[in-house]
Amino acid sequence: MGGIGPWQIIIVAVLVILLFGRGKISHLMGDVAKGITSFRKGMKEGAEELSDEPKNLSNNSTIDGEVVKSEEKSSEKSDA
Structure with a gap:
């Protein structure tokens, strides 16, 4: 009961081909x-895509856009 031997593999392969x-x-x-x-x-x-990703982050447009949005929200809250 050691493991699967070459004869067992051959028998299974023949059965699969026949079926x-x-x-x-x-x-x-x-x-x-x-x-x-x-x-x-x-x-x-x-x-x-992973190697291109750092190149896309170099322009910082996403970070600037997020900062502007948060500043706009805070100024809107102070106006209200």
Whole structure:
């Protein structure tokens, strides 16, 4: 009861081929390959977005806009 040996893997592989057929398995493996390719593409795009993010923060427009909005709100409260 140590673990899964090579004969058990071969038996399971033969049973899967008999149950599903070669065409269905090859179609399934093609879908798996497309999923892996899509995942890698997404990871690459995510890494590019993260590397572009510090460049977008250098103009400080978001921080200035937030400060102006909070100052406007405080002046509106004092007027009321």
